[in-house]
Amino acid sequence: MIDFLIKSTASLFVLLVIYHLVLENEKMHQFNRFYLLFALVFSLIIPFITIEIIREITNPIITQNTIKIEGEATAIIADSINYWLLALYSSYGLITSLLLIRFIRNIVKLLSKAKSTSPIDYKNGQLILVQEETLPYTFLNTIFINKTDYHNRKIEAELFTHELIHVTQKHTFDILFIESLKVLFWFNPIFIFYKKAIQLNHEFLADEKVVKSYNNVPFYQNLLISKANANETYYLASNLNYSVTKKRLIMMTTTTSTARAVLKKGMLIPVLTALFFSLCTKVVAQEKKEKTTKESTKQSKSSDEVWKNTVFIFRDANKKITAQKKYNELTDKEKNSIPPPPPPAIRSTDKKEKQVQKNKSETIYIDMTSDGPKMSDRKKVSKQDMPPPPPPKEARNSQDQDLIHNSAGITEKPDYPGGIEEFYKFVGKNYTISKEMQDAKVKGRVYLTFIVEKDGSITDIRNIRDCGYGTGEEAIRVMKLSPKWTPGKINNDNVRVMYSLPLTIKSGQ
Known part of the structure; x- marks a missing residue:
């Protein structure tokens, strides 16, 4: 879960920064709408994608034993109840439930208001006349307007056009999508900034259509300023007076050339590629046998x-x-x-x-x-065709002093003090199942290699492959705590031996 949150938040942050620096101030609002929705979906999917890059290793790996770390007789690691973690999950569930209830209640409230009176068909949408003093706002295909203003013809045609754009382009579904994510990830403030960016882009789209239809920018700008903050807004609806800021007023007169738009869109390709490979690739070591x-x-x-x-x-x-x-x-x-x-x-x-x-x-x-x-x-057969004689034993010992051997060529294999059963107990006692492992219910293998030196010390501990969530790092930490082993021997001479251990990890229930 922690890995998912880190990767998704990193992706969301990078893509949002790119939007504000490169895209927001350009007049290509349809593309920007797609980009913001794509950024949300992409960032939620990317943590589940893994691309393995195989890296061959030339050191011989000798598999001796498999140590099972799964609460069995070999090495018992008890997954004790973590009350802090339990309290954290309980708090998340409670807050999420309250926000979900609030979200559903507001949807029901708007739908009930739409059914409270007979709708009036208006072009591609429906008008709902309400008694409250309010400016027009839109939810799904329904436009809510003040009954008195409608009958007295006090609602300008530009305002109707503005709200119809929200209806025809189905902006409400974007708002419902981001609000659903805010319910699930309420603890992550970056979704608040995404909602603001999406809503402001909706207003850019509606304003652009109004300016093209009526070709009177000064009048429309003055109309928006005069209507600003005239009523309370609904967070699930598209509101006319949402964020009437300098950005909206400037955007009405901004132009973006085709070449500039293509250039800025093209800049996103290397950014997305770099983000994808930086978050999805994983290097996996593999023994070179071919x-x-x-x-x-x-x-x-x-x-x-x-x-x-x-x-x-x-x-x-x-x-x-x-x-x-x-x-x-x-x-x-x-x-x-x-x-x-x-x-x-x-x-x-x-x-x-x-x-x-x-x-x-x-x-x-x-x-x-x-x-x-x-x-x-x-x-x-002449002597020169014969294989050369082996060097004297003394010379061989001198040459082999720093060689790393494998179990196939040694007379006595290295061993843990007291035997392998004692090693099981040592690992079971020192290996710690983290909160992250418990939450993910990790199940898999960690492949370690290390060298048993001539004095029995453990060196060059390497994590060849693990199952994520810090399982490999924890295994290395435990091996560093290991006491000296009984070294391997060749003809009663201590030698350095390459050793490997696959550890089977099983956490959770």
């Missing part, structure tokens, strides 16, 4: 190409030949016992030498020992 798959396929093809002319002779412990096969006849297990092909950097670049290597036949002896198959001899 590259590894391609490399594996490439390596497999390379092995087939290098060993295709090679004959492999298998011997037992007594050097007795047990099998003789070509590479394409080997089983998967037998292929795994063969060393990888030499790297591209040591292969010959001479075309003639390549052709010789391609056509020559090779023989490799594989001895089956108690420690597994070993390549004992290779004929007709």
Whole structure:
């Protein structure tokens, strides 16, 4: 709910500022009417639109366990009753109900007044004669006027024309729409400014029609000034004397060229685009796996190409030949016992030498020992074609000192002190379900990655993906409180290990 209010209010504010700075003082009132209504609808819809942008990450993610944070036996997080939140919702419901009753009562009051006397058909609307001293005002297709003034012909033709524009262009529906929003979002004052802008634009539209019909601007301006503030107005009706300000009087003589109007309308396109993408886009991280798959396929093809002319002779412990096969006849297990092909950097670049290597036949002896198959001899192959020997253990340890490993290549995996069940209790005790999560009844997963250092400390905590409402930020906060883990090991040496945890979040009832 908080996310909806922030995004919608931000959109409403930006679009209203653009209206006042760019559009209000231009004579394109029909477009401005559409713009104001569009701004309201657009701002209410935009919080529900999400565009995910996939960002690939290259770090290996090792999924170890899933921690369920949903009030079960694994990690219990109690959603205690928040009495402040309950009081806030109760107050909202009470005030909204009172405003809704007031809104409906005023509609009924105007409809009842329209039915109290027989209407008089007048062009596209109906006239209702009332006893109260009042200037003409309009609701739906009904124009309310003073009975005495009507019979004594004291109502100028310009006033009738003005009110008929409100009827024919159905301005009442705009007022009912904005008033409905004010009932629901009474705590947001920006809707008050939208209603004022809409009503003033209605008056611009009516004034423009009167000026075109009678072509007597000074007389009409003096008429409006003389009638201003002559009666109490109805907030659901279109009133003749609404906001008779300097703006209305100046607008009657203002002109806007076609080029200027097109330019200002075109300025809205980048504004709406920027607003849409700034409020709707969300970056989602995704593990990059495709590259590894391609490399594996490439390596497999390379092995087939290098060993295709090679004959492999298998011997037992007594050097007795047990099998003789070509590479394409080997089983998967037998292929795994063969060393990888030499790297591209040591292969010959001479075309003639390549052709010789391609056509020559090779023989490799594989001895089956108690420690597994070993390549004992290779004929007709020079040393430079053999894969380079592995570096000494001391050099490997020095090179791997700062490497980040995954669970596939380590002998002991990192673990929380006391085991994973204790980790469940730790998360359940420290993870806080916020008011926003309770209100939204969040249900989903938070994906975290972090590094378990060689001393067991937790570093580089990252939120890969969450379900909104601050669930990812809270998970990171809890992980920062974690005590040191038991580090991962390779041959009894502590190593840095990349670890990932998907946390299942479930709040509310």
